[in-house]
Amino acid sequence: MPTRRHFLGLLSLAALSGCAPVSAPQAAAPKSGGRLRAAFAGGGAKEVLDPHLANLFVEAARSKAMFDKLADLGADVSAQPRLAEKWEPDATLTKWRITLRDTKFHNGQPVRAEDVLASYARILDPNRAFRAKSSLALVDLAASRAVDARTVEFALKRPFIEFPNALAAFGAYIVPAGAEDFAKPVGSGPFSFVSFEPGKSVLLKKNPDYWEGAPHLDELEFVIANEESARANALLGGQVEYAHDLTPTTARSHADGRISIHRSPNSAVQAFAMKLDRPPFDNRDLREAMFLLADRQQLVESVLAGSGQVANDLFGKGYQYYADDIPQRTRDLDKAKFLIRKAGAEGLTVKLDTSTAAAGMVEAATVFADQVKGSGLTIEVVTGNKDSYWSDTLKNGSLSSFRSGAMPIETHIAQRLLSDSGTNVTKWARPEFDDLYRKAVSTVDPAERAGVYREMQRSLHAEGGYLMWGFADWIVGAAPNVGGISTAPANTLDWARFDKVWLG
Amino acid sequence: MTRYAVRRLAIGLVQVLAVVTAVFLLVQALPGDAAVALAGDNPDPRRIEEIRAAMGLDRPAIERFGAWLGGLVQGDLGVSLVSGRPVVEFLADGLGPTLVLAVLALVLLVPLSVLLGVVAALREGGVVDRVLTTVTVGLHSIPEFALAVVLIAVFGVQLQWLPPTAVGADLLAQPQVLVLPLVVLLARPVCSVSRLVRAGMVEALASDHVRHARRLGIGERRVRFAHALPNAVAPAVQQLARTTDWLLGGVIVVEAVFVIPGLGTILVDAVAGRDLPVVQGLAVVFAVTTVLVNLVADLIGFRLAPRSAVVA
Numbered sequence A: 001m002p003t004r005r006h007f008l009g010l011l012s013l014a015a016l017s018g019c020a021p022v023s024a025p026q027a028a029a030p031k032s033g034g035r036l037r038a039a040f041a042g043g044g045a046k047e048v049l050d051p052h053l054a055n056l057f058v059e060a061a062r063s064k065a066m067f068d069k070l071a072d073l074g075a076d077v078s079a080q081p082r083l084a085e086k087w088e089p090d091a092t093l094t095k096w097r098i099t100l101r102d103t104k105f106h107n108g109q110p111v112r113a114e115d116v117l118a119s120y121a122r123i124l125d126p127n128r129a130f131r132a133k134s135s136l137a138l139v140d141l142a143a144s145r146a147v148d149a150r151t152v153e154f155a156l157k158r159p160f161i162e163f164p165n166a167l168a169a170f171g172a173y174i175v176p177a178g179a180e181d182f183a184k185p186v187g188s189g190p191f192s193f194v195s196f197e198p199g200k201s202v203l204l205k206k207n208p209d210y211w212e213g214a215p216h217l218d219e220l221e222f223v224i225a226n227e228e229s230a231r232a233n234a235l236l237g238g239q240v241e242y243a244h245d246l247t248p249t250t251a252r253s254h255a256d257g258r259i260s261i262h263r264s265p266n267s268a269v270q271a272f273a274m275k276l277d278r279p280p281f282d283n284r285d286l287r288e289a290m291f292l293l294a295d296r297q298q299l300v301e302s303v304l305a306g307s308g309q310v311a312n313d314l315f316g317k318g319y320q321y322y323a324d325d326i327p328q329r330t331r332d333l334d335k336a337k338f339l340i341r342k343a344g345a346e347g348l349t350v351k352l353d354t355s356t357a358a359a360g361m362v363e364a365a366t367v368f369a370d371q372v373k374g375s376g377l378t379i380e381v382v383t384g385n386k387d388s389y390w391s392d393t394l395k396n397g398s399l400s401s402f403r404s405g406a407m408p409i410e411t412h413i414a415q416r417l418l419s420d421s422g423t424n425v426t427k428w429a430r431p432e433f434d435d436l437y438r439k440a441v442s443t444v445d446p447a448e449r450a451g452v453y454r455e456m457q458r459s460l461h462a463e464g465g466y467l468m469w470g471f472a473d474w475i476v477g478a479a480p481n482v483g484g485i486s487t488a489p490a491n492t493l494d495w496a497r498f499d500k501v502w503l504g
Numbered sequence B: 001m002t003r004y005a006v007r008r009l010a011i012g013l014v015q016v017l018a019v020v021t022a023v024f025l026l027v028q029a030l031p032g033d034a035a036v037a038l039a040g041d042n043p044d045p046r047r048i049e050e051i052r053a054a055m056g057l058d059r060p061a062i063e064r065f066g067a068w069l070g071g072l073v074q075g076d077l078g079v080s081l082v083s084g085r086p087v088v089e090f091l092a093d094g095l096g097p098t099l100v101l102a103v104l105a106l107v108l109l110v111p112l113s114v115l116l117g118v119v120a121a122l123r124e125g126g127v128v129d130r131v132l133t134t135v136t137v138g139l140h141s142i143p144e145f146a147l148a149v150v151l152i153a154v155f156g157v158q159l160q161w162l163p164p165t166a167v168g169a170d171l172l173a174q175p176q177v178l179v180l181p182l183v184v185l186l187a188r189p190v191c192s193v194s195r196l197v198r199a200g201m202v203e204a205l206a207s208d209h210v211r212h213a214r215r216l217g218i219g220e221r222r223v224r225f226a227h228a229l230p231n232a233v234a235p236a237v238q239q240l241a242r243t244t245d246w247l248l249g250g251v252i253v254v255e256a257v258f259v260i261p262g263l264g265t266i267l268v269d270a271v272a273g274r275d276l277p278v279v280q281g282l283a284v285v286f287a288v289t290t291v292l293v294n295l296v297a298d299l300i301g302f303r304l305a306p307r308s309a310v311v312a
Helices: A004-019 A057-066 A113-124 A163-167 A228-236 A248-253 A284-293 A296-303 A333-342 A361-372 A389-395 A409-416 A431-440 A446-463 B002-029 B034-039 B045-055 B061-073 B087-122 B127-140 B144-158 B175-205 B208-215 B220-248 B252-258 B263-272 B276-304
Strands: A035-040 A071-073 A079-081 A084-089 A095-100 A145-148 A151-155 A191-197 A201-206 A219-224 A260-274 A308-310 A349-354 A378-383 A399-405 A466-478
Touching: A035 A057, A035 A228, A057 A191, A057 A201, A057 A219, A071 A163, A079 A084, A079 A163, A084 A163, A095 A113, A113 A145, A113 A151, A228 A248, A228 A466, A228 B144, A228 B252, A248 A466, A260 A284, A260 A308, A260 A361, A284 A333, A284 A361, A284 A446, A296 A308, A296 A361, A296 A466, A349 A361, A361 A378, A361 A399, A389 A399, A389 B034, A409 A431, A409 A446, A431 A446, B002 B061, B002 B276, B034 B045, B061 B276, B087 B127, B087 B175, B087 B220, B087 B263, B087 B276, B127 B175, B144 B175, B144 B252, B175 B220, B175 B252, B208 B220, B220 B276, B252 B263, B263 B276
Parallel strands: A035 A219, A349 A378, A349 A399
Antiparallel strands: A071 A079, A084 A095, A095 A151, A145 A151, A191 A201, A201 A219, A260 A399, A260 A466, A308 A466
């Protein structure tokens, strides 16, 4: 029987192996055949197979297995061609000519330009509310056209060099023209549909004609287990071969070889959002004091149990255009105290809104409130309703917990940091910053464009509203005989991608 | 008795209506609506408004409730706001696993708890009685989730004797996945029901009419099982009814830990998604179940011990 010491020994072993990038033992050479069962959290009533309605991780993973987008995000979160073989903008950056791959839907019909236009028309339907709608809103559908069966010409409402990011938007899948009933979905992806029991399972089989090569697996079954402990137990009990989204604690306590742990770094940024349009954080000195009060290393060690890296108040570490030349901020209590006094905020109590809407947010808020003690400022943690949290904190309060999955830095800016952004939680609204954004997305030269993005990030780093303290690893558990699991950030193409996975 | 049953059914109908109205108001009172819940971490107000319009949530609450009630009268429970699937399909999906668990639990519960109660009563004050008392009181004090976590860790993960969860399984085709959930579901009701049976049996064995039966020279076995037992079981029937109601409501903790997609799981998901028609459909089912189970329990109690007249 394992003693307590034995158990502690395992823990420290786990911690050690966490330092070096030792990947779990894997089945060496790719092998064909078999059924992989993958456990994800689901949504019961919410679950649908319509890829345009995809919202949950399990829906995104299933959509990706059955459908293709024109582009998807690579390991550096930049758009890579998928169903689009190539794209060419004209000189004005408002006309984009896209050549499609020569491939077929599961029903044998070719993927044509008109399917692409019909898919985007469905997403942009004014009477509906698909998630990709805002990303594709700059497409002028009436002026877009099918040049021939495999060539689409998109007309845009404004110049936009980052149009491929829109093609890679969450949920922007290509479906056959006229598809409305997704009870038996037909896509062009690496797996085709077999059966669906909502809230329980989806069974898919391999598409031997997939344009990027047939998957190794014969069959892929998504099963639903909402509780993290249940996903871990099912994996340990051999009931599934892949368990999505495990906690750092589970990863640590099961690093004994019975299951293998796969970590995707830079997957989810962890932050606190300060609102700039209202007191007290309309004061720049006070924002800087907050930046200096955070002990990022301690937050990563305690809240993320070491499964992550410190952040530098900027989104997208390791992503294309990330300003990694800006020095890392560290805790400086004395300077923070001085700035708090200068801002006249000594003795002030600020409410920090948080909730269990995302893992670790309440814990991070509590740890940070502790780190602020002794600075002259007091932080009072208020835990709100998790189901309406994001909508509540967008409007109310002055300081709130925040987290975000991976997306291109351009998308992060467009959705959250422009005067007219839909989810501008920090209320960062500066005409000169908006101008820089417009300049960046209409600059053709990549180096020049990167320079503009760097300038924008410098001003965000200096006086923005996001105190971004860490990047959490995304943690997946698998049976030791499962090979080919990628460690690309969650939300990117290679995350939860099963056509490259095999059973050894 | 028929008149009594009819009157109770009429009252039950009013109760069901009261429950669905209360549930509607309570869900309305929760922060956020289905559009906010669906938008999640991308709460663009423009998009939330569009979702609201697409779901018909821009209509006044009273109008939506009225339309839903109108449908209910015609046996139409409506469709899910989020997925557009008929609510009836949700209920049918969830009812299967919940019924399998509830029926199996009851089939095991009744003989087991009556047997334990009777054995303890017949050995009142003896070693068997004391051991049973200690074990049942002890077991009854362990909450379901704690017992479930321990059983999974020991028998599912460590020893690997039984599957730790029922993920993706067909419950009837793979009955081994039901063993641990049933043990957890039975643990507390067996204790409470057997305690009641024991108390009832002890009392019945000491009652006048049992003493009279003995004086008439009726055999001890017959006295115990034909005369004492029915009186002893009557108080336990109410407890059994509560247990039945609890089981048919979908035991959320057990469903979550063992991954059994029953009514409890559907309720949790629907409330988190503010999917009002689904929540209300479940409220109707739960309210009807409660009314019927209690009516049946009263009627059975009436049959078992007619002297303890039921007060409506």
